[in-house]
Amino acid sequence: MTEADGPLTETIRAAQAGDETAFVHLYRALHPRLLRYVGTLVGDAEGDGDAEEVTAGAWQEIARDLGTFDGDGTCFRAWCARIARTRALTHLGHRPARPARGPRHPGPRHPRAQRPAPHPEAAPKRPDSGRTLALIAWLPREEADAVALRAIVGLDAERAAYVLGTSPAAARSAAHRGVRRLADQLGEAAAGACLTGEPAGDATCTATWMLRGM
The missing domain is CATH 1.10.1740.10 (RNA polymerase sigma factor, region 2, helix turn helix motif)
Structure with a gap:
């Protein structure tokens, strides 16, 4: 607690x-x-x-x-x-099926160039909770679920696993993949908002910026 x-x-x-x-x-x-x-x-x-x-x-x-x-x-x-x-x-x-968004449908991962993604120029220059939520929702469902439970609900891996009905290791892995993917999508536009002393190009730094925007 x-x-x-x-x-x-x-x-x-x-x-x-x-x-x-x-x-x-x-x-x-x-x-x-x-x-x-x-x-x-x-x-x-x-x-x-x-x-x-x-x-x-x-x-x-x-x-x-x-x-x-x-x-x-x-x-x-x-x-x-x-x-x-x-x-x-x-x-x-x-509810009636809606067109699939992002890589939620089953099958092999799309190459980066084909992956639906926010346009680089549209990336927020400061924490923007609405944009962040939209980016989380864009993730594959397993990753979106794990990232949202961590970033929005504030649960650790053990309790996220309880919500998801999986193991803590699986919940932690899904959250890690999701945050890395989000960091990749936010790219350099978010790097400048990192905490002083953090490597500007590091994905973890960018993800930290993303989570601070919640």
Whole structure:
């Protein structure tokens, strides 16, 4: 549990005891993260359409089952993310198919020159959460899921694995691949925003810039 999750744990206990104000605090603390996470899954990075509908449904389920939750604040974020993810995937299975975006379809990886990518001149010159969310949503679904859980929901590999139903090693590997791919797409336009002392051309540095923009 992180230090910031201590008060969240206390709020969870109060909400489970029937404190409606505490539940409102939980909602305000977690809703923006869940909404952005769901947006990367359903293709609504702005969170004003499908993502809002799915996240609202997730909160109904969270409220219904809150009494069954047993864990700290960090586990609660993972628990809520898992509920939201399940509803998002169910939503995707029930809506009409949309044209595939980026490399989400199965098959061998496309060469870099053929990979759908943001135009270099359109890359943000400073942290831009909307653009960052769109870039995360562009990733293959496995990588998008892992990166979003780390960058948006704030989960470590172990808890991300719980949400994804996989191993911590697999969750960590998917997040690493996704961040490297994002760093490659952001390229030199983001390198100048790196922290002082970091190698400007390093992919990890560029990815750090990307995550700071969330």
